[in-house]
Amino acid sequence: MxxxxxxxxxxxxxxxxxxxxxxxxxxFYVNSIEFIEPDEIILHSFEDDDTDVELNFDDLEEKHQKxxxxxxxxxxxx
Numbered sequence: 001m002x003x004x005x006x007x008x009x010x011x012x013x014x015x016x017x018x019x020x021x022x023x024x025x026x027x028f029y030v031n032s033i034e035f036i037e038p039d040e041i042i043l044h045s046f047e048d049d050d051t052d053v054e055l056n057f058d059d060l061e062e063k064h065q066k067x068x069x070x071x072x073x074x075x076x077x078x
Contacts, residue, residue, distance in 0.1 A: 005033075013035075018033065019072075028055055030045060
């Protein structure tokens with residue numbers, strides 16, 4: 001699933017390695033998804049005081065990984 005998300009970022013990003021979008025995972029509000037070579041995905045949440053809270057994709061529970069994939073795949077196929 002991680003490789004599929006990396007591919008979606010590359011396709012939707014067209015030359016950039018970060019997608020700016022808002023996704024609510026219930027416990028974490030994602031404002032952007034960043035791909036770092038070779039295979040790291042970092043989720044960013046920007047707080048009101050300009051703090052950037054980062055969460056590694058690998059640290060997510062599988063249900064949240066699947067939810068993120070579902071949202072990105074809908075964007076890809078629209």
